[in-house]
Amino acid sequence: MGSAERIRSVAKRVAKWARAGHQVVVVPSAMSGETNRLLGLAGELAPAHIDKSYLREQDMLAATGEQASSALLAIALQAEGMQAISYTGWQVPVRTDSGYTKARIESIDTERIQADLNAGRVVVITGFQGIDGQGHITTLGRGGSDTSALAIAAVLKADECLIFTDVDGVYTTDPRVVPAARRLHSVSFEEMLEMASLGSKVLQIRSVEFAGKYKVPMRVLSSMTPWDIDWAVEASSGTLITFEEDEKMEKAVVSGIAFNRGEAKISVLGVPDTPGVAATILGAVADANIEVDVIIQNISKEGKTDFSFTVGQADYAQALELLREKVAPSLGASEVLGDPSIAKVSIVGIGMRSHVGVASTMFRALSQEGVNIQMISTSEIKTSVVINEKYLELAVRALHTAFGLDKTEQAA
Amino acid sequence: MGSAERIRSVAKRVAKWARAGHQVVVVPSAMSGETNRLLGLAGELAPAHIDKSYLREQDMLAATGEQASSALLAIALQAEGMQAISYTGWQVPVRTDSGYTKARIESIDTERIQADLNAGRVVVITGFQGIDGQGHITTLGRGGSDTSALAIAAVLKADECLIFTDVDGVYTTDPRVVPAARRLHSVSFEEMLEMASLGSKVLQIRSVEFAGKYKVPMRVLSSMTPWDIDWAVEASSGTLITFEEDEKMEKAVVSGIAFNRGEAKISVLGVPDTPGVAATILGAVADANIEVDVIIQNISKEGKTDFSFTVGQADYAQALELLREKVAPSLGASEVLGDPSIAKVSIVGIGMRSHVGVASTMFRALSQEGVNIQMISTSEIKTSVVINEKYLELAVRALHTAFGLDKTEQAA
Numbered sequence: 001m002g003s004a005e006r007i008r009s010v011a012k013r014v015a016k017w018a019r020a021g022h023q024v025v026v027v028p029s030a031m032s033g034e035t036n037r038l039l040g041l042a043g044e045l046a047p048a049h050i051d052k053s054y055l056r057e058q059d060m061l062a063a064t065g066e067q068a069s070s071a072l073l074a075i076a077l078q079a080e081g082m083q084a085i086s087y088t089g090w091q092v093p094v095r096t097d098s099g100y101t102k103a104r105i106e107s108i109d110t111e112r113i114q115a116d117l118n119a120g121r122v123v124v125i126t127g128f129q130g131i132d133g134q135g136h137i138t139t140l141g142r143g144g145s146d147t148s149a150l151a152i153a154a155v156l157k158a159d160e161c162l163i164f165t166d167v168d169g170v171y172t173t174d175p176r177v178v179p180a181a182r183r184l185h186s187v188s189f190e191e192m193l194e195m196a197s198l199g200s201k202v203l204q205i206r207s208v209e210f211a212g213k214y215k216v217p218m219r220v221l222s223s224m225t226p227w228d229i230d231w232a233v234e235a236s237s238g239t240l241i242t243f244e245e246d247e248k249m250e251k252a253v254v255s256g257i258a259f260n261r262g263e264a265k266i267s268v269l270g271v272p273d274t275p276g277v278a279a280t281i282l283g284a285v286a287d288a289n290i291e292v293d294v295i296i297q298n299i300s301k302e303g304k305t306d307f308s309f310t311v312g313q314a315d316y317a318q319a320l321e322l323l324r325e326k327v328a329p330s331l332g333a334s335e336v337l338g339d340p341s342i343a344k345v346s347i348v349g350i351g352m353r354s355h356v357g358v359a360s361t362m363f364r365a366l367s368q369e370g371v372n373i374q375m376i377s378t379s380e381i382k383t384s385v386v387i388n389e390k391y392l393e394l395a396v397r398a399l400h401t402a403f404g405l406d407k408t409e410q411a412a
Numbered sequence: 413m414g415s416a417e418r419i420r421s422v423a424k425r426v427a428k429w430a431r432a433g434h435q436v437v438v439v440p441s442a443m444s445g446e447t448n449r450l451l452g453l454a455g456e457l458a459p460a461h462i463d464k465s466y467l468r469e470q471d472m473l474a475a476t477g478e479q480a481s482s483a484l485l486a487i488a489l490q491a492e493g494m495q496a497i498s499y500t501g502w503q504v505p506v507r508t509d510s511g512y513t514k515a516r517i518e519s520i521d522t523e524r525i526q527a528d529l530n531a532g533r534v535v536v537i538t539g540f541q542g543i544d545g546q547g548h549i550t551t552l553g554r555g556g557s558d559t560s561a562l563a564i565a566a567v568l569k570a571d572e573c574l575i576f577t578d579v580d581g582v583y584t585t586d587p588r589v590v591p592a593a594r595r596l597h598s599v600s601f602e603e604m605l606e607m608a609s610l611g612s613k614v615l616q617i618r619s620v621e622f623a624g625k626y627k628v629p630m631r632v633l634s635s636m637t638p639w640d641i642d643w644a645v646e647a648s649s650g651t652l653i654t655f656e657e658d659e660k661m662e663k664a665v666v667s668g669i670a671f672n673r674g675e676a677k678i679s680v681l682g683v684p685d686t687p688g689v690a691a692t693i694l695g696a697v698a699d700a701n702i703e704v705d706v707i708i709q710n711i712s713k714e715g716k717t718d719f720s721f722t723v724g725q726a727d728y729a730q731a732l733e734l735l736r737e738k739v740a741p742s743l744g745a746s747e748v749l750g751d752p753s754i755a756k757v758s759i760v761g762i763g764m765r766s767h768v769g770v771a772s773t774m775f776r777a778l779s780q781e782g783v784n785i786q787m788i789s790t791s792e793i794k795t796s797v798v799i800n801e802k803y804l805e806l807a808v809r810a811l812h813t814a815f816g817l818d819k820t821e822q823a824a
Contacts, residue, residue, distance in 0.1 A: 058487070067479075
């Protein structure tokens with residue numbers, strides 16, 4: 001939400017749903033740029049040693065953005081002729097722990113919200129924030145508004161939680177890479193979780209986890225569609241993230257192709273295959289505050305094994321030096337090799353559980369395009385491969401076609 | 413408060429007082445322009461029929477400005493190495509009635525504030541806002557931050573409430589009109605009340621009334637002085653508004669000259685001197701939502717009297733037409749006269765109570781300058797005259813000199 005025009009358009013969309021007979025609770029985000037501006041000021045003023053007292057004030061500050069946009073939305077709804085009321089996190093209240101800037105929701109009272117809904121009001125609730133046991137304001141961290149919306153939907157046992165975003169749903173893969181990519185009408189929670197963690201930026205993984213924990217049906221849809229499209233059309237737009245596998249699931253074995261660019265690979269060769277080696281290598285990396293993604297250990301030969309993992313490209317040089325200078329000598333490793341530009345491509349699908357040969361279809365499709373696979377990692381509903389970064393687009397397109405995800409007759 | 417630089421300077425000033433051993437509670441205003449920007453957006457979105465639901469949301473919105481500046485000030489204080497914590501109105505809590513946008517404070521809990529003060533913390537409290545009996549956010553209206561500060565000073569039994577403004581104190585009259593005007597070191601509450609209601613814009617009259625009700629010693633001083641002047645020097649700067657007449661009062665009979673420009677006068681001549689005439693005339697004016705200032709009724713001659721009052725120039729034409737067309741004919745008045753440009757000049761001084769001849773000194777000074785007095789109105793501690801607007805500056809300067817208020821040997 002930004003200008004008065006934008007707020008008015010959100011209000012008209014909400015009013016449309018309410019007039020269609022739905023009880024509606026809205027959790028608006030802060031106005032664009034607002035929270036960043038305030039936190040920028042706080043950053044300029046911040047004390048040298050940031051402690052809990054500082055984080056408490058930062059939350060006090062950051063919470064104002066959603067409070068302002070909620071009040072403005074309630075006003076805009078009243079201007080549309082609706083009965084509307086807004087509540088802050090502490091007014092509901094949304095109770096959280098005291099983990100300032102990344103608090104966890106503990107409970108949400110529904111009494112007040114339910115009373116307003118029953119009285120025919122649209123209820124606007126400030127997302128992203130709550131109140132702790134001592135009455136201090138807390139915020140939930142990145143993606144917090146989505147988490148609030150899902151939590152409120154869960155406690156109210158809402159039919160669905162609609163998450164309006166700047167994309168119109170979850171796609172089989174990134175349409176910028178594969179023009180034939182198509183929007184999924186529904187996707188299982190587990191698939192969404194893999195796709196969120198594998199680089200699909202539609203939803204914060206924390207929000208997806210939250211929805212999964214409380215089994216809240218959620219729909220990702222676009223805030224860019226005109227507000228006056230029929231509510232029933234809007235209700236079936238976007239992508240539904242569902243927990244009812246059998247009924248609503250699309251039939252494809254593989255639902256989507258996810259990928260991460262900008263990774264790098266490091267291999268430590270010829271290390272002794274004894275307990276504690278992985279911990280020594282990864283412990284040193286973790287101590288340097290470097291996040292590791294895929295980890296592979298090959299089977300051992302003659303008491304020696306090879307150990308590989310991927311890191312973000314920004315951390316590559318530091319990780320490589322660390323291993324060559326410190327870790328490898330102490331382990332008696334024969335060599336440390338690195339590749340600064342690899343990518344990870346994953347196929348994701350709940351159908352993989354019950355279908356054999358999915359991985360081999362993947363490997364065959366890549367081989368036909370001459371893409372060499374450097375690492376392989378699998379889970380129950382996904383198979384990831386690490387490849388040279390230059391083959392990324394080629395690989396994603398080949399897999400998208402191989403698993404029948406391209407538009408045309410496949411589109412549901 | 414505006415930029416980070418400005419907030420930092422406020423923090424340094426507060427830290428100086430705290431380091432000198434004072435327990436300090438600060439009530440910051442919102443950042444300049446912030447509240448107006450938000451309320452402007454609300455105005456763009458406002459519903460056609462403004463009701464209590466709308467005003468509730470407006471308060472929810474307006475309250476964010478002070479919350480943000482309070483959190484930022486607490487952060488800046490922490491950066492200065494102080495222990496500091498900020499509280500919203502509802503966290504204190506500051507309990508008010510439900511008069512959204514102009515709520516009245518009912519009570520203030522001191523437990524939390526006192527505990528923090530005793531623990532050595534500087535306490536920052538969001539002014540201008542509170543919470544009503546149903547847990548809704550309220551705001552106190554114009555001058556609300558000053559009112560909050562005074563109320564908190566009252567309940568904490570503070571030694572003094574320092575009000576930092578863009579002027580350095582209360583003057584004997586407006587220095588732009590009389591360059592020889594001088595700052596009063598102290599002024600009685602009653603005088604301040606007259607001066608506030610007579611057009612001195614230093615303090616909202618409501619804040620002065622509040623201070624009077626709870627006998628809070630308050631000092632008006634400048635936020636423009638460098639933050640690092642010695643606290644003890646700062647502590648005796650500005651103007652103290654006091655309740656201890658005998659000890660601290662300056663010796664002058666008249667403390668200041670107040671004035672209002674931009675008024676107009678209307679006289680209804682030859683109305684019957686019977687009960688209900690004043691009510692008929694003023695009732696009609698009040699029904700048209702026109703505010704009346706000075707009201708004078710002369711003694712009657714032959715059963716007839718003349719009735720005069722002043723209104724703001726913006727309401728002059730409407731009031732005149734109303735009286736000529738409707739009121740005068742029904743009363744049988746002989747004539748309705750008007751003067752669209754008069755001014756009111758008042759001498760104010762608690763010493764007038766016990767000094768005779770003050771009014772005649774006033775009239776003589778004006779007469780010596782050839783200023784004709786059109787109306788006279790008196791109260792226990794002030795005498796006001798209505799004169800032609802063109803003589804305003806002349807009259808104010810003459811009175812300022814006549815009552816010995818000019819700088820030089822009079823300055824304490």
